[in-house]
Amino acid sequence: MTVTTGAPPTHRAPAARVLAFAGGFLTGGVIGVSLAAFTVGCILEHVPLVVTGVALPVAYGLLVLAAGAPRRAREAAVAPHTALAVIEAMEARTSEYSDVPVRFDLTVTPDDAPAYRVEITQDINLVDLPDYRPRGVLVVQYPPDRPWRVTIVKRPTPVWEERAAGARIDSAPGPAVPGEPGDGRAVGFVTLLALLLGAAAVVLLFRADLFDRDDSTQPPAAEPSVSSTVSTSLVIPGSGTVTLGPGRSMLDSGELRGAVDSLLDGKNAPQALTLVVQDRLLSVVFAPTSTGAPQFDPRSLPFERVPALVEEARTTLGIGAAQTWQLAADRLTGALTLRVSVTGTGGAALLEADAEGTVVRRSPAH
Structure with missing residues (x-):
């Protein structure tokens, strides 16, 4: 099989990154306010504050689920793309369970787009682990709008299984694109900052009751x-x-x-x-x-x-x-x-x- 190489797929748009940061900030703020409200309410024997600390994260979780329902429905309605991929490298990590997390470096070859390299981590059962080896050809799937979110099809259809058995795939140039956007640490920092700000706001709001009591x-x-x-x-x-x-x-x-x-x-x-x-x-x-x-x-x-x-x-x-x-x-x-x-x-x-x-x-x- 002749592979046409090209630019690797791009990750989320700037607007999506802004939403990710906003969601992380809001989540951290809710967590900080809830924990601080529950603790301060218990100290001050303030029942409405304790109830707020318990009810706020529940209400926020339900709101997030409801807000994300249309997006999940749209994503479920779009059929994933199927393609062949070759294992460039793999590394199994230690685990106490039968499913072992394995990091794969793959060259993915879509039928209608240039080949690209991607790095993913997927759980593989210990019994099936010997079936995966460098230069082995796999069948993978990914959402058409997020080609970096690749998953290995463990039991492909007979047609794709036959194609994988007879395919010879050349390596696409690296480096491999991470399987998920690399904003995790930044979003985590924003979430932590919002958590501290939310907790501090509650403590400052009730500081008189906390520190000036007789x-x-x-x-x-x-x-x-x-x-x-x-x-x-x-x-x-x-x-x-x-x-x-x-x-x-x-x-x-x-x-x-x-x-x-x-x-x-x-x-x-x-x-x-x-x-x-x-x-x-x-x-x-x-x-x-x-x-x-x-x-x-x-x-x-x-x-x-x-x-x-x-x-x-x-x-x-x-x-x-x-x-x-x-x-x-x-x-x-x-x-x-x-x-x-x-x-x-x-x-x-x-x-x-x-x-x-x-x-x-x-x-x-x-």
């Missing part, structure tokens, strides 16, 4: 004490923070348990909504006495298992050289859940454990 009217559970073993501390009604001095870590023996005990008041220890631990920092948001939000006793954490969970997340999830770690505990899903998130040179990963410290889910870095 401490004498607060119940003892909302005034945790801080032990003398810490270097610095910050205590506001309904929450507490413990910071260890230089050279110490929450992973050291007894440090995390001692930090938690320093924020509690003997037998009348308050229940917590969330607990977050970093290397030298402990932050706890306590539950108001009248709230019905899911809560837990901070003293019930499996303290002895925390160092092992962090070490497992650092060394087995493919993040490369570990840089940061964080443990978050809550009961938002019903049972007490510990989430250990880690970052490194290879990306970010997540490990989840139950109330006994037993690992229940791993999300490796990609």
Whole structure:
């Protein structure tokens, strides 16, 4: 087969990129406002604010689904193009499941357009993996308006299977076009910025109630004490923070348990909504006495298992050289859940454990 080479397909138009950034900003703002409203509402025992924090993301999700329905219907009505492609290179990544993510560098040869190179990642079953090899010819499909969104047809029709068996395809010049537009990091940054702005707006709006309340009217559970073993501390009604001095870590023996005990008041220890631990920092948001939000006793954490969970997340999830770690505990899903998130040179990963410290889910870095 003779291949005519040409310019690679272009990605989304500028207008679509603007919409992507706008959508990311709006999504981040909704997340930030919802989280801050829920937390501030629980601290202030402000029921409408708590309801807003729960209802806002639900309403936003339904709105996004409704707004995207016409576009999804249009895309479903357009038949995808089918073409032959040759594997220039491939790389299988590690996975704990039967389907392995494989990165393909393909030369795609449409019947009515010049050939082009594209890079995609697709899950391939371990049993079928030997069928894919460099210079092997495949049948692929892609939307006519987005030729970079290529997917491999695992079971082509007999006609296309016969064409693939007898085809010889030359390589198109590189470099390969990424399978998806490369705006992900920029959109992620915009989303994060909007999240912080939304959360800050809620806190500033209720700053008088949060920081100017009369401490004498607060119940003892909302005034945790801080032990003398810490270097610095910050205590506001309904929450507490413990910071260890230089050279110490929450992973050291007894440090995390001692930090938690320093924020509690003997037998009348308050229940917590969330607990977050970093290397030298402990932050706890306590539950108001009248709230019905899911809560837990901070003293019930499996303290002895925390160092092992962090070490497992650092060394087995493919993040490369570990840089940061964080443990978050809550009961938002019903049972007490510990989430250990880690970052490194290879990306970010997540490990989840139950109330006994037993690992229940791993999300490796990609």
